[in-house]
Amino acid sequence: MPFADLRGERSVRTGQDLVSHLSSFSLNLRFSAGVWFFAPGGGRFHDRYCDPMTMEQILEAAASLKGYGLEAIEAHYPNEVSDDNLDLFKAWSADTGMHVLTVVPNLFYDSQWEFGSLSNPCDAIRRRAIERVKRTLEINIELGTDFSIIWPGGDGFENSFGLNHADARCRFADGIAEAMDAVPGVRVCIESKPYEPRGHILYPTTAEALLLCERVEKALSAEENRARLAEGHAMMALNPEVGHMLMGFEDLAYTFSLVCEYGRLGHTHWNSQPLGNYDQDLNVGVLGVEQAEAAMYALKMHGYGGYFGIDINPERMPVQRALLNCMDALKGINARVDQLDHERIAAAAENPADHRGIIEALLIRARWGDTGAKFSEL
Numbered sequence: 001m002p003f004a005d006l007r008g009e010r011s012v013r014t015g016q017d018l019v020s021h022l023s024s025f026s027l028n029l030r031f032s033a034g035v036w037f038f039a040p041g042g043g044r045f046h047d048r049y050c051d052p053m054t055m056e057q058i059l060e061a062a063a064s065l066k067g068y069g070l071e072a073i074e075a076h077y078p079n080e081v082s083d084d085n086l087d088l089f090k091a092w093s094a095d096t097g098m099h100v101l102t103v104v105p106n107l108f109y110d111s112q113w114e115f116g117s118l119s120n121p122c123d124a125i126r127r128r129a130i131e132r133v134k135r136t137l138e139i140n141i142e143l144g145t146d147f148s149i150i151w152p153g154g155d156g157f158e159n160s161f162g163l164n165h166a167d168a169r170c171r172f173a174d175g176i177a178e179a180m181d182a183v184p185g186v187r188v189c190i191e192s193k194p195y196e197p198r199g200h201i202l203y204p205t206t207a208e209a210l211l212l213c214e215r216v217e218k219a220l221s222a223e224e225n226r227a228r229l230a231e232g233h234a235m236m237a238l239n240p241e242v243g244h245m246l247m248g249f250e251d252l253a254y255t256f257s258l259v260c261e262y263g264r265l266g267h268t269h270w271n272s273q274p275l276g277n278y279d280q281d282l283n284v285g286v287l288g289v290e291q292a293e294a295a296m297y298a299l300k301m302h303g304y305g306g307y308f309g310i311d312i313n314p315e316r317m318p319v320q321r322a323l324l325n326c327m328d329a330l331k332g333i334n335a336r337v338d339q340l341d342h343e344r345i346a347a348a349a350e351n352p353a354d355h356r357g358i359i360e361a362l363l364i365r366a367r368w369g370d371t372g373a374k375f376s377e378l
Contacts (some may be wrong), residue, residue, distance in 0.1 A: 001144045006234050009260040009302045013351065017310065018301065022342035027300055027334055031327050032072035032101045032309045033062060035080050035227055037281070038319045039179035049315050055085060058177065063096045069327050072101035073310060074149075077136045079106050081143075089143060097186050100143045101307060102189075105136035108153035108197065117153040118175035119168040119202060130175045134304075137183035146307075147266050150176065165178040170298035174211055180235065189239040189266040194248040196279050205248050206255045209238050213264055237266030241311055242295070243273035243281055252295035258311060260302035268304075269311040270330065275354070281313035283322055285329030292329075293363075297337045316334030336366055 013021050038061055039053035044297055053061070060261040062073050075081045081089060082105050089100050107117035107129055115121065117129035131151070140148045157163055180188060192209040193201050203212045212234035217229060225235050238259050245255055259265045273280050284292065308330055314322030341362055348355035361378055369375075 001043045001141055002146045003184070003185075003228075003233070004146060004306060005268065006237060006263045007232050008263075009265055010263040010305060011303065012261070013301065015346070017262075019343045019346050021077060021303070022300060022346070023031070024298060025303055026303060026338055027296065029069060029327075029334055030071050030307045030329055031069045031101075031323075031330075032074055032307045033070060033323055034074045034309070034311055035059075035062070035064075036076065037311070037313055038062070040313055055080065055088060059088070059092045061320060062204070063092070065323055065327075066096060066098060068324055069310070069331075070098075070323065072099035072307060074102045074104065075100065076106040077132070077139055078105045081139060086139065086142065093143075097326050100145055101309070102145050102147055102149050103136055103143060104149045104151065105133045107132065107155070108151065113154040115331075116168070118152070119155040119172040121168075121171075122192065126171060126175060127179070133179035134178065134182045137179060137186045137188075140186050141183065147189050147237070149189045149191055149267070151191040151193065152202045153197055156195075156201040158199035158201070158325045169202060169212075173215045174219060176236075177216045180216070180225060181220055181222040184224040187235055187237055187266060188216075188252075189237045191239040191241055191269070192248075192293050193241070193244040193279070196247075206238065206240055206250060206259060210259065210262055210264065213237065213262075217296050232263075234262075234266070239266040239267040239269055239309070240265070241269035241271070242269045242292070243269075243279055243311070246273040246275055246291070247277065247279060249275055252291045253298040256295050257298045257302065257305075260299075260304065265299075265302075265304060265306065267306050267309055268299075271310070271312045272327065281311060283312055284310070284316065285327040285333075289329075289333070290363075293333050293337060296330075296333050297340075300337060313314065340366055 022324040032359055035058050039050055042048040045062050093100060107113060112125055137148055190209045190212055190363060192206055194204040195201060203209050216236045220235060228235055240259060245252055270284050272282045272284055274287055310326045312322055342378040344362060345359055348358040365375055
């Protein structure tokens, strides 16, 4: 299976070195999409708005978007990818030339995870969670994915009183390490989220997810995993989701840059979201375009080479239209940041006292320069 080299993300460029990089490097917009939102079901307050789809129909719909830039799909085990349909995914990849990018262990939906999965205080249930992660890692190898993702959506609490938080964090981290050593060589990306479905989810912020990565890596003992670590590779990485970051009031550019600084940006999930609020999974570009632009520029600065995963909930429009809108929005954002005056932006960032207001002025012209508006001279 592919093993991406994330070490280059750590590069911190300044001055002319940064300008040269920004002028010569353009992000490669390779898109992936989760199969879970192709036919979204109902929620707490309404019935489903579209007909259900079989997995064959979902994969066919995904393949129809290949010409627009969709290269890969993401799925959960065992509810989407299962032991019974592995041949379906293998055949789909062979026939379409598209890629199963990641298979994610479903550790949040089953009733058995009522009190958590990897952090569950009941050893028998926690053992089931660890075994599910192991099997999911094996399937990632079998399908030739790039990595697996773990989202601790069911691991958390509502009433904090009396809970042994440190022990819960230890159980969660040690469970990941055990599974990774049992099936070595597979990178695991953590996706943090502050809340929902639990009132408070373990490792809720990006910074805490980085701490989890270090903790798990210290616990790894399998020879293949230790060899990768000795070469400076990250076995544990992050899959920051834009909506989750904004739910936690994180600044996208700053946070993406922080993850890159540690060489742990394994994947990205894109949508749009109001600050705070419940997890809306709106299409990219619907809200917070300025945050998305700043994030894209930060990724460009660090030379990010991974996929741009779409994670949305298109309840009120066809999924194909929603995905096209998201990919178009990201293409437009990328084109805009590529066309900026990188030299002036770098100069203004590194010497703000002599370039007051210049970054804002350049963004105004980039956003509305083709409207015919008459702007002041710079």
